[in-house]
Amino acid sequence: MASLESCENQREPYQPDPKFLSRLLLITGLALLLRVAWLWSQPVSPDDYMVGISAVNYLENGQLGPTMWNHPALRNILVYWSLQLCGAGVIGLKGWSLLFGTLTTPLLALVGRRIFRSDGPALLASFFWAIDALALDFSRQAINDIYLAFFPMLALYLAYRYLERANPCWLIGAGLSFGLGIASKWSVVFPLCATGLWLAWRLWRPVDTAPRPGALPRLALYGATLLLLPALVYLATFLPWFERGYGLSEWTQLQKSMYLETAHHTRYGKPITGDHNALVWFLRPVTFEDSFFIAPRGGGGTPESGGNEFVVFLAVTNPFIWLPTLPAVAYCLYRGARRKEEGPLFLAGLFICSYLPIALAARAIWLNTACAVAPFAFLAVAYLLWELCAAKARRRLLSGYCALTLLVALPLYPLLIGEGLKIPHMNELLLRYFKAVEGDEAPPAAGAGSTGNGRAVEQ
């Protein structure tokens, strides 16, 4: 790990964990297992289905939509390719989410060990990502929110590799990855800005040695790879749209339309309350709910629901992972400022840049957007826990904490894969949840597994 040594300040010697790789493989294996288990029998949600329809529509007609037309187009392109390659099955539809959600696990560890110059918190963050309900939920869905975790983490890893090797190819890779992230959703612009500023700051930071030469050429390189290249990648994903006869001026008009739709997206009539208020995401457990009706295989639905079955995917944030986030970020800032440690400061900057615009948004923000923030939050929490338990005597405390986190994650798993209504006590809890969150809109017979109130019944 000589290269890793060279990329950070040399205040404390970096001691790589000889078991890092094996532990990382184990955690990644766990992440993969939790993401594929029962995936083939998981009901196809209307969103999943419309992702497939939109992918075909975009690549064959050049038309954005019919669903989520205001988001950039990368998902349409990737899903269309996988549908062509693997057919309209689970892999064709959700293969990218599964891949990106799983690969974010080792990426968190690889980025984390570079930020903290320590393998322990890096592996801990990776473990959190492997078992967290939100990360699991969106790794199992066709919609592209999990891309918002994967592409920035990949870009950060490549940016660190650039600093280690001083080879611009890594930076070009980082620019491409940020570009693909922005072509998934615009929120990836925030970590890109943080990374760009951090790299630029490194050119002028005070160092013990002689002033570093060639700062301006390198700044030009950063601008080209982290501004122009992502913009070009983003633009290129609109190729099928351009093939409809549009020119560049019309493209800018389209971006304006997409922005206005996104800025005022209130389609479901939800106010900025409850879990749709990003300010509360790290203050109490929050949920992402996707409920729908589907015709069950081989029948079995009740007559009241038109023969359809009521399904709920409910991702509940694990309080042991999410709730220490804000103190953890504050600790990163304190530690970074006090000891002049670049890594924790950079991590805090990444979190603040990614979270603040969402938290201050003037409209309801669904928890799926948290996929763009969660990796930074998990890294910060892992760092705080690791530092609190720095003494060997306290390592057992950390093990206990992890065990508690896992214990809480266990009952959340059936909820997020849509099996909650089939489990007796969980069924009642879900019904209570609906009453609390949805009020009068609560499905009256949800406890029985079906109602007459839903999208599919309207066919």
Add this chain to the structure above:
Amino acid sequence: MLSSSRSSLLIAALMVALSLSGVLALDRLGRAARSFGVCGPLASQAVSKVRVAQSVEAYRLWRARHYRGRTVLFLGANWPKVQPDGFIEPPAAREYPLKLDNYVATLEAQFLDSTTFLFMATQTGVARRIIAVLPETGFRNMMEGTRKAKHVELHNGYLLVPYMGYPRFFATLKDLVDPGEPVLVYLAADFFQECSAQQLYTRLKEASVASDQVVLCDQAGEATVSEAARRELDRFAQLIGAGGR
């Protein structure tokens, strides 16, 4: 290993060149995707003029002639408003392998009619944008109806109300200006409820409207369209050298 200042600058310059080329290439590719027939002023003999009974026939004609990426100039009293949101919903039975039909082909097969023909033109790629010229009352109604839309702009009498990203402009005849390219003209008989054939012809000429395909629609069977309006359409047909009914 490219780590020197010179190589950094070289890569930056390459990126700039690549970005500029990419932007220009996409713009050019888009413009090249537009397909035109023989274009000219409306009265030109070279311009194809077709009289149809119903608007849906205009759409079928555009499709048959493989027009693509075009501006449609719609002239009518009533904007054919559609609510496409509910056209296609996910089916109740969704089992792997999913049946993922081409959305536009399904729309066209199931929902094409005299109201949806313009919407279909935007979906199938015939039209990349629409300029709808409405009578004063129709335009005022449109202004009122789109007040709460997420994206509305008013410039020089042109009301821009995009739908899912594709541009739709609304204007009155007095504000019509050169569309900047040959357009597919669709003229409905009911447009003549508030203006004469001569007035329309003069304004289109003043606005330098050029076309390769003019469709005149009698709107047969529509009770709201008067016989006087259809006679005015006849007169307009004579003015541009098109055949009568």
